[in-house]
Amino acid sequence: MGPQPFLKWPGGKRWLTPLLVRIIRRELKRTYFEPFLGAGAVFLSLSPPRAVLSDSNGNLISNLRIIRKHAAAVVKAVHRFSNTKQCYYKIRQMTTRSDISRAARFLYLNRTCWGGIYRLNKAGRFNVPFGNSGRVICETRNVIDVAQLLRRATIKCADFEKVVGKAGEGDVVYADPPYTTRGQNNGFVRYNERLFAWSDQERLASACRHAARRGAFVVVSGLWHPDLLGLYTDWWAIRLSRVSTVSRELGGRREISEALLFSRKPELPGLGVWLCNRFC
Numbered sequence: 001m002g003p004q005p006f007l008k009w010p011g012g013k014r015w016l017t018p019l020l021v022r023i024i025r026r027e028l029k030r031t032y033f034e035p036f037l038g039a040g041a042v043f044l045s046l047s048p049p050r051a052v053l054s055d056s057n058g059n060l061i062s063n064l065r066i067i068r069k070h071a072a073a074v075v076k077a078v079h080r081f082s083n084t085k086q087c088y089y090k091i092r093q094m095t096t097r098s099d100i101s102r103a104a105r106f107l108y109l110n111r112t113c114w115g116g117i118y119r120l121n122k123a124g125r126f127n128v129p130f131g132n133s134g135r136v137i138c139e140t141r142n143v144i145d146v147a148q149l150l151r152r153a154t155i156k157c158a159d160f161e162k163v164v165g166k167a168g169e170g171d172v173v174y175a176d177p178p179y180t181t182r183g184q185n186n187g188f189v190r191y192n193e194r195l196f197a198w199s200d201q202e203r204l205a206s207a208c209r210h211a212a213r214r215g216a217f218v219v220v221s222g223l224w225h226p227d228l229l230g231l232y233t234d235w236w237a238i239r240l241s242r243v244s245t246v247s248r249e250l251g252g253r254r255e256i257s258e259a260l261l262f263s264r265k266p267e268l269p270g271l272g273v274w275l276c277n278r279f280c
Contacts, residue, residue: 002047003145005039006107006138008116012038013176013221015242016260017045020174020219023266027217029170035160036176037061039116044149051153054163057118059106061157064150066103071147075140077104083112083137088130111137164207169215176221177204205231212263224257229276236262236273 005014013020020042024032032048034040037055055061067074077100081087092109096102110116113128121127156163160175167173178196201222208218222228224239238260265273 002044002149003142005041005044006143006146007039007110009039009110010115010117011176011178012041012116014039014041016221016240017041020260021046023262023268023271024172024174024217024219026267028172031167031171033163033167033171033173033216034176035158035163035173036178037064037155038176040146042174042176043153044146047149049152052156052163052166053150053153054156054158054160056157056159058157060118061155063103063106065155066099067107067143068147068150068155070100070103071144072140073100074103074107075138075143077101078108078138079140081108081137083134085130085132088112092126107143108137111135161203161207164204164211164218167211167214167216167218171211171216173208173211173216173218174221175204175208175218177201179223201228202231208232208263216263218263220261222259222261224259228259229261232261232276235276236265237276238262238271238273 005012024042024046028046028048030050032043032046032051033053034043034051035054037043037053037060040053043051043053081091081104088109091105094105096105109126109128110118112131112133113126114131115128117128119126119128160177164173164175177200204220208220212218220232229237240258240260241255242258261276262273
């Protein structure tokens with residue numbers, strides 16, 4: 001088991017990593033591809049010798065590159081801040097002048113804002129409110145351990161299609177695109193149109209199918225819904241339930257169903273999987 005993510009990211013798959021890692025390790029012969037990196041929970045737990053990691057969030061990628069190279073200095077800068085409302089809004093308004101201070105600000109805001117949400121206003125300024133979590137901002141040893149693992153990987157800011165297009169025989173792709181936990185209230189899986197439209201979901205399915213034809217083992221996460229399953233006819237699916245944590249009120253948190261989709265049947269004894277054809 002590798003180090004824990006030092007970032008908090010909505011929709012993170014830390015809860016799912018034990019199962020995913022068991023499945024992926026049986027299939028991985030060459031390179032691990034993760035085109036929607038976020039906090040990187042699956043990559044960190046898997047700790048593969050070779051990886052291509054990417055995300056369309058340029059600030060995430062650029063700051064991970066800085067932390068990969070200067071982890072100790074970034075953590076030292078973060079530890080000058082406190083997890084208080086006064087400090088938070090001061091740092092949120094701060095203009096940085098160096099790579100170290102920029103990465104420290106990014107890490108600090110992520111760990112102390114509400115829900116780990118990354119959101120910019122029309123002026124391009126981070127505007128998520130204070131989270132008041134009381135948590136430890138970050139642990140030096142863990143950030144350094146994550147940075148060491150990141151040095152094994154190629155890290156890119158790129159559209160998922162370009163990255164998935166590089167995967168082939170012996171590779172594993174894990175795609176966990178953005179989606180909203182409220183989608184199942186609507187009778188249709190409503191992905192956030194600004195981040196990931198339905199046309200992007202169709203592009204992802206096409207890219208994943210092509211990667212599978214080239215010999216890659218592909219895993220895709222999403223909300224359980226016939227429209228999504230219909231994009232992956234003849235693939236294998238697992239239905240999982242979890243409690244959504246994206247709510248300010250405990251009473252607003254509810255159970256949702258998620259799907260794990262596989263390009264071929266996972267070789268893991270006792271795993272309950274179904275062909276997507278049954279739901280389309």
